[in-house]
Amino acid sequence: MEYLKKTFRWFGPSFGVALEDIKQVGVDGIVAACQEVPLGDVWPIETITSLKNEIDSHGMEWSVVESVNIHTSIKYGLPDRDRYISNYIQTLKNLAANDIKVVCYNFMQLIDWTRTNLDFRLPNGASALKYDPIAATAFDLFILKRENAEESYSPEIIEQATTYFENLNEEGKDTLEKSILAGMPGSRKLISMDEFKRNHATVLAISKEKLQDNLAYFLKAIIPEAEKLGVKMAIHPDDPPFSVFGVPRIASNYEELKFILDACPSPSNGLTFCSGSLGASKENDLVKIIEDFGENIHFVHLRNVQWTEDGSFYEADHLNGSLPMPKIMKALIQEQKNRKESKGGIINIPMRPDHGHVLLDDKKRQAEFYSGYSMVGRALGLAQLIGLEKGIRLGMNL
Known part of the structure; x- marks a missing residue:
């Protein structure tokens, strides 16, 4: 049985964590993006190739793109959205030409995540x-x-x-x-x-149903092309998975994820299973989401959250929080087993430890990296998840 593919997010040469550092923690792949390309523009094949070669030179592969961000014209359903969709498709073609075929993206409004x-x-x-x-x-x-x-x-x-x-x-x-x-x-x-x-005012004027229609429009244009290329599209859930500042959510629970998958059924239309994002709502049954949508999970983010009595949550240790991480890991391993038996889908699903605490030497360079993306904290999370996965596999005789 193949293990989950261990990956680590990296934001490029200007990021406070180097590829040389990441290599030492034992990951197989890097999760990266062409950060310098303006939103909505085509990612030039030369830029993609250069970044891929840099990752390859350190003995790792570019396993997942996170993220090919979606232009606001697509999210808001503006008249010029088809031009940006065309650019998006060309970017997927350029990525596929470099054999990079798992793409994480999100359809969140305003900002990618909200913390206070x-x-x-x-x-x-x-x-x-x-x-x-x-x-x-x-x-x-x-x-x-x-x-x-x-x-x-x-x-x-x-x-x-x-x-x-x-x-x-x-x-x-x-x-x-x-x-x-x-x-x-x-x-x-x-x-x-x-x-x-400005963006907030624009979003508030759009209903949840219209936002869902805009996402479905995007998927119906993108997914057939992605399927031809063998590219797996993996939408990331909204974070947090409930309305913030009056903005509706459209990728935050079981029903909304089902809507997304049903909008354009295809092996290429899938999910990034993010335990921390979905798990911030007590209403979400994370194991059921894996069991019911498992064949459409193309990428995995694992982290824990701790709920508190006042309705807050904070990002806890990867194995210690309110989320049943052993049950989540077991469900993912079972999905791998199902794929191996059915001979369908990627068995070694890419997984990365999502976010990490700031501790030890991370405190000395906290200003260098982005919030949530410390080196030591994420390395600790990865080590904990590797141990959990191995222990569960032993218990399942895998």
Whole structure:
């Protein structure tokens, strides 16, 4: 039985973690993207080849693209979306020409993920990413100042958010704003508040049903071409998997994932199973999602979250949190077994440890890497996941 393919996300030469470092932790593949290409443009084949050669020269393969980002014209259904879809298809062709055939992407609005604290201190002294609904409400009401935002919250939540905000000094308010505007992996540059507000106003004018229609339109154009190329498209779930600042979610639960797969049935239309994103909602049964949609899972992100009584969550140790990681891993191994028996699908599904705590030497270079993408923290998570996988395989006699 082949193991899950161990991969590590890398953001390029300017990132604070080098390929030489990643090679030492024993991964097989790199998860990367052509970060410098402007959103919506075709990724030149020369740029793809150059990045691939750099990864190859360190004895690893470029296993997964994360991400070929989708232009806002496609997400919002604007008149010029077909031009950007055409560019997207050409990028897939250029990737396939380099034998890179797993593509992670997302259809999230505004920003890729939302956290209210990028330096939440844990009892052991390490730090993690955290989402606090009271802090998010305070941002919505008093910094973003969304029109009619009060209608989205109960009087109790509004009262708590008001008290929270009133107790913040100017530095605290600035930190909260920057934490939320930092949710774009691959860039140290914050989204400007003006840009955030413009995009936010645009998204609020689009219904959830229209956003789903726009995603289905994209899939019906992309997936047939991806299938011809042998490319596996893997949508990443919304993070967090519930509405934030009034913006609807369309890839956050079982029903929405089913809609995506049913919109264009194909072996190339699949999912990035992200335990941390989906697991931030207590309503999501992660094992059932693997069991029911397993054949469409082309890429795996594994991390844990700890739910707290006040509705917050923070990113916990990979094996210690609110999510049943042993059951999740066992379901993934069972999916591999199913694929081997049916002789269908990629057996060694690429998996990466998703995010990591800031600890040990990471603290000395925290300003160099992107939030969530520490070196030592992710290496620790990978080691824990490798041990868990091997232990479960022994128990299953695999």
